[in-house]
Amino acid sequence: MRAVVVERYGVPPVVKEVPEPEVAAGGVVLAVEATGLCRSDWHGWMGHDPDIVLPHVPGHELAGTIAAIGDGVEGWQVGDRVTTPFICACGTCEQCLSGNQQVCPNQLQPGFNYWGSFAEYVAVPYAAVNLVRLPDVLDFGxxxxxxCRFATSFRAIRQVGRVGAGERVVIFGCGGVGLSAVMIAAALGAEVIAVDTNPDALKLAHEYGASHTLQASSSTVDQIRDLGGAHVTMDALGSGDIVQQALHALRPRGRHLQVGLLPSGVQLDVGRLIGQELEWRGSHGMPAHAYPGMLELVASGNLKPADLISRTITLDETPVALAALSHGTPAGVTVIRPTG
Incomplete structure (x- = not known):
């Protein structure tokens, strides 16, 4: 099969022929119809993830059709249209049995623990707990x-952040995760403030429901406070500077959601956390069993993730697009069509 292969960290990958993945017991192999280009893929390419072993194929946001089924997999057929969370949980540990597959200690992540979906085929382990059947009306892109991005934001905003109607929510970073969060928070009736350096991203944020859009600057916190301060803030990019701004923009007893990765760590003003009784909440993906509620809102038209897609590229265009993330995140979501 053709795949995007990283041979050296930080050096643009190459598109080449590699062996197709073998189907394992309990798992399936998918023909990849579409896969997203995400900043997490950039972190992996830069060498920020210790689980990656070179040479490596990135890609963890995917949808496709089942091409092969391993021993012991029931209820699925070749040709079924599916997607999967980027966290492939084992299904048998304590966390999985409690419904918290997103923090499974035995998880495998395509594009990180093993070769991912920037390819014509990808393996999915533990099919019984990770496959999600797609409605016919939902396209692969x-x-x-x-x-990853939309499901992560959905769970972060709705469940972890407990965002309610009338609350003021500030989203820092309007890439795919941030724009998804803007759309979801607005659909829940929140007053959304979007912050980014990219005017095009802020324009999209306004289209997706942001009541206010702020060009990131040294006065961002003061501007948010002038609007009344935030009940909830979310770092959708992963920046130590953003974290400090987000915490200082919160009202007393506010909640901060950390979704963006922080490979260099961060220092917190713990005194402010204590004195203002602030919450710091991490949020990591969403388990497969929670997808039906999200898919119902998509099918009803209350959520429109298709609007987030700003461009579609081929495998051959992917190395340049991945490397370009070093210079900033383009507005909207980029989808790769491996067979396009």
């Missing part, structure tokens, strides 16, 4: 974006 939209479905691919659900597996």
């Amino acid at each position: 939209t479905a691919a974006g659900l597996g």
Whole structure:
């Protein structure tokens, strides 16, 4: 099969022929119809993830059709249209049995623990707990974006952040995760403030429901406070500077959601956390069993993740697009069509 292969960290990958993945017992192999280009893929390419072993194929947001089924897999057929969370949980540990597959200690992540979906085929382990059947009305490009950015934002905003109607929510970073969060928070009736350096991203944020858009600057916190301060803030990019701004923009007893990765760590003003009774909440993906509620809102038109897709590229265009993330995140979501 053709795949995007990283041979050296930080050096643009190459598109080449590699062996197709073998189907394992309890798992399946998917023909990849669409896969998203995500900043997490950039972190992996830069060498920020210790689980990656070179040479490596990135890609963790995916949708496709089942091409092969391993021993012991029931209820699925070759040709079924599916997606999967980027966290492939084992299904048998304590966390999985409690419904918290997103923090499974035995998880395997395509594009990190093993070769991912920037390819014509990808393996999915533990099919019984990780496959999500796609409605016929949902196209593969939209479905691919659900597996990481949209699903992550959905659970972060709705469940972890407990965002309610009338609350003021500030989203820092309007890439795929941030724009998804803007759309979801607005659909829940929140007053959304979007912050970014990219005017095009802020324009999209306004289209997706942001009541206010702020060009990131040294006065961002003061501007948010002038609007009344935030009940909830979210770092959708992963920046120590953003974290400090987000915490200082919160009202007393506010909640901060950390979704963006922080490979260099961060220092917190713990005194402010204590004195203002602030919450710091991490949020990591969403388990497969929680997808039906999200898919119902998509099918009803209350959520429109398809609107987030700003461009579609081929495998051959992917190395340049991945490397370009070093210079900033383009507005909207980029979808790769491996067979396009």
